[in-house]
Each structure stands twice: as C-alpha cells, then as structure tokens.
Amino acid sequence: MKAVHFGAGNIGRGFVGLLLHEAGYEVVFADVNAELIEALDAAESYDVHLVGDDAETKTVTGFRAINSATAEDALVAEIATADVVTTAVGPRILRFVAPVIARGLAARAADAPRLAVMACENAIGATDLLAAELMDGLPDDDTREELAARAVFANTAVDRIVPAQAPDAGIDVTVETFYEWVVDRSPFNGNVPPIPGAHFVDSLGPYIERKLFTVNTGHATVAYTGFLAGATIISEAIGIPSVLEATEAALAETSAALSAKHGLDPEELAAYRAKILNRFRNPYLVDEVIRVGREPLRKLGRNDRFVGPAADYVQYVGGIPEALIAAIGAALRFDVPEDTQSVEFQQLLRRADPEDIVDEVMGVTRGEALFEPLVAVVRAAEY
Numbered sequence: 001m002k003a004v005h006f007g008a009g010n011i012g013r014g015f016v017g018l019l020l021h022e023a024g025y026e027v028v029f030a031d032v033n034a035e036l037i038e039a040l041d042a043a044e045s046y047d048v049h050l051v052g053d054d055a056e057t058k059t060v061t062g063f064r065a066i067n068s069a070t071a072e073d074a075l076v077a078e079i080a081t082a083d084v085v086t087t088a089v090g091p092r093i094l095r096f097v098a099p100v101i102a103r104g105l106a107a108r109a110a111d112a113p114r115l116a117v118m119a120c121e122n123a124i125g126a127t128d129l130l131a132a133e134l135m136d137g138l139p140d141d142d143t144r145e146e147l148a149a150r151a152v153f154a155n156t157a158v159d160r161i162v163p164a165q166a167p168d169a170g171i172d173v174t175v176e177t178f179y180e181w182v183v184d185r186s187p188f189n190g191n192v193p194p195i196p197g198a199h200f201v202d203s204l205g206p207y208i209e210r211k212l213f214t215v216n217t218g219h220a221t222v223a224y225t226g227f228l229a230g231a232t233i234i235s236e237a238i239g240i241p242s243v244l245e246a247t248e249a250a251l252a253e254t255s256a257a258l259s260a261k262h263g264l265d266p267e268e269l270a271a272y273r274a275k276i277l278n279r280f281r282n283p284y285l286v287d288e289v290i291r292v293g294r295e296p297l298r299k300l301g302r303n304d305r306f307v308g309p310a311a312d313y314v315q316y317v318g319g320i321p322e323a324l325i326a327a328i329g330a331a332l333r334f335d336v337p338e339d340t341q342s343v344e345f346q347q348l349l350r351r352a353d354p355e356d357i358v359d360e361v362m363g364v365t366r367g368e369a370l371f372e373p374l375v376a377v378v379r380a381a382e383y
C-alpha cells in the first residue's frame with residue numbers, strides 16, 4: 001500500500017505520516033521545502049518522540065520524499081499508483097496542491113481502485129475545499145465526472161499538538177502522546193482505507209466541531225491572552241490565573257453551544273475540556289504562543305474557532321457569548337512582526353472601519369446579533 005502525503009512539516013511527519021507508516025503504507029512525502037525534502041530523502045528513518053505521560057519514541061521507516069515544486073511529473077506518477085493521498089499543508093495551501101492531485105487522478109489506470117483523498121487540516125470541510133479547488137481547475141464537466149469517479153474525498157478531524165521543532169532536531173519530531181484522527185466514513189461505501197490509527201465515523205460534524213471549538217478555541221485563547229500577559233510558551237501562559245479564567249470561560253460557552261446544537265452530554269464535555277487544558281499544561285512541549293496564535297485572520301473567520309461557536313451560541317443557546325467576544329478582543333492585539341497575517345491585520349485595524357472588519361474578516365453582517373458586540377470590541381482595539 002502506498003500513501004502520498006503533502007506537507008512534511010510537524011503534523012505531516014509527527015502524526016499523519018507516522019499513522020500511515022504504522023498502518024503499513026509506504027509514505028511518499030511531498031513538500032516545497034527543498035532542504036527538508038533532501039534531508040528526508042537522504043534518511044532511512046526518523047524518530048517521533050512522544051512526550052508527557054507514557055512517553056516513548058517511535059521510528060518511521062520505508063518512506064520517500066519528492067519536491068513538489070520541482071519534480072511534479074514524478075509526483076503525478078506516484079499519485080497515479082497510490083492508494084491514499086493526505087495533506088497537512090494548511091487550509092490556504094490546498095488550492096496549490098489540488099492541480100497536481102488532479103493530474104495524478106487523470107494518470108490513473110481506468111481499472112485502478114478509487115484513490116482515498118483526505119485533507120488533514122484544522123478547518124471544517126477541508127477535504128470538500130480541496131475537492132472544490134480540484135474540480136474548479138478542470139476544463140469541463142466530462143473531465144470533472146471522470147476524475148470524481150476515480151477518487152473518494154473524505155473530510156477528517158485531526159488532533160495532536162506538534163509544536164515547532166528545536167533547530168537541532170533535524171527530521172525527528174517531538175509530539176504529545178495524545179492523538180485523534182477522525183474520518184467521515186460515508187463517502188467510502190464500506191471500503192474504508194485500512195488505517196487502524198484512524199477512527200471512521202458516520203457523522204463527522206459533531207466531532208470536528210467539538211475538536212475545533214474546544215481544542216483550537218481553547219489553545220488560541222491561551223495563546224492570545226497569554227501573549228497579552230507577556231507569556232512566550234503555552235504551558236507558562238496557562239499558569240497565569242487570568243489566562244486560565246479567560247480560557248475556561250470561552251470553553252464554557254463553546255461547550256454550551258455544542259451541547260445545544262449536537263446534543264452532546266454536558267458532563268462528557270466538561271471532562272473533555274479538563275483533559276484538553278491538561279494537554280496545554282504539558283511541560284515537555286515547548287510550544288510558543290506565537291505558533292499557536294499564528295494566522296489570526298484565518299482564525300477569526302466566520303466558520304473558524306471563535307466566530308463559528310459564537311454564532312452557534314447565539315443561535316442554539318441564546319444571548320451573547322461574552323467570553324468568546326473577549327477572546328476575540330485579545331486576538332485583535334496579537335501584534336507579531338514575524339507573522340504575515342498579524343502584520344496585515346494590524347495594518348487593517350489602523351485604516352479600516354470596525355464595521356468593515358467585522359463584515360469582511362469575521363463574516364458577520366449588520367443585523368446579526370453578534371455584529372454590534374464585535375464592532376465594539378474591534379473599535380476598542382483600534383489605534
């Protein structure tokens with residue numbers, strides 16, 4: 001069995017690549033980072049260090065690596081004969097990898113089994129987005145129909161904290177022990193790919209919202225409020241009482257919305273929250289607040305970890321989720337010169353009207369209950 005995985009970064013090597021290897025796949029990593037690809041190509045193995053409770057080291061072998069920027073034809077040939085294609089490149093990058101996957105599908109033998117395509121990104125419907133990008137790039141409906149019949153596109157939810165790696169780590173990766181990879185079973189018609197580390201479910205919606213609106217809302221709240229409190233590392237930030245309080249309050253609101261929307265049990269959600277806060281406390285993970293807060297424009301989008309659950313709260317619980325609005329207020333002050341989106345956002349806050357920012361960045365329009373509270377928090381943050 002062969003898997004082509006786009007994005008040989010932290011999640012690529014430390015999570016998806018590892019689970020595919022353990023499932024028995026030969027993994028072909030594709031990345032645009034030439035140095036990383038050369039290092040992977042020259043190595044016979046790399047280590048994944050699992051840190052925290054039940055620490056252990058796992059070794060990944062039997063992989064190859066291809067530079068997707070310079071060796072596209074070779075990559076197309078790999079996709080043509082692969083069983084699985086996964087990505088962990090970031091949701092914004094999916095449109096760049098879609099065309100080569102399309103070429104790979106076009107090159108598959110007519111009798112080849114359907115290719116399982118799963119985007120492993122922190123976004124709701126990331127594989128749908130990848131599929132839409134792929135289909136948009138095709139010349140006509142006949143080609144779209146032909147290639148759609150050669151693939152199965154399945155949405156996923158991925159959860160494992162993999163911080164930026166130490167400069168001397170090489171291609172080895174340090175990760176937390178916890179992981180969860182949940183995949184929508186329904187597109188596979190009973191023929192799910194054999195990946196024991198993945199959990200196939202009939203309805204992914206509640207899983208991905210529970211994950212994104214708890215792990216990622218919580219993590220980002222710790223990052224933004226911790227950044228304002230002067231912390232640099234997540235485990236340090238969560239030790240600050242005001243940061244913990246802000247995070248617990250935001251997660252109480254997301255849990256209320258999840259419970260009201262999906263019927264999830266409040267006690268199970270409380271236990272889930274407690275476990276996640278403990279993951280953030282992991283003293284062996286040196287995870288910087290600027291990594292976890294990265295790309296604030298994306299994180300403040302309508303369907304992402306703040307505005308998404310805030311809108312659900314308004315709709316399913318009723319009232320205004322004040323703690324989530326306060327966390328958004330902290331995100332507005334995430335001023336990090338090395339983060340392109342932070343720089344762009346700070347410039348936007350200097351020149352744009354609060355109403356336009358709420359509309360265009362957060363996707364909340366005048367007349368919605370969240371509009372005025374968000375405008376107020378943006379106005380308070382403006383220069």
Ligand SMILES: NC(=O)C1=CN([C@@H]2O[C@H](COP(=O)(O)OP(=O)(O)OC[C@H]3O[C@@H](n4cnc5c(N)ncnc54)[C@H](O)[C@@H]3O)[C@@H](O)[C@H]2O)C=CC1
Binds near residue numbers: 007088161162
């Ligand atoms: N790091 C984490 O703890 C988690 C990350 N994720 C998600 O996984 C995805 C990747 O995140 P990380 O691994 O942390 O980022 P990363 O920055 O470590 O890895 C991304 C990799 O994608 C590569 N890349 C960029 N453009 C590319 C292209 N056009 N073709 C092929 N490769 C390309 C980069 O060179 C890099 O090696 C994101 O969507 C993130 O939200 C999800 C759960 C946990």
Ligand SMILES: O=P(O)(O)OC[C@H]1O[C@](O)(CO)[C@@H](O)[C@@H]1O
Binds near residue numbers: 159161162291292
């Ligand atoms: O690109 P994003 O959305 O910041 O993804 C990274 C986040 O996902 C997580 O792994 C949680 O699954 C956190 O480590 C991290 O905050």
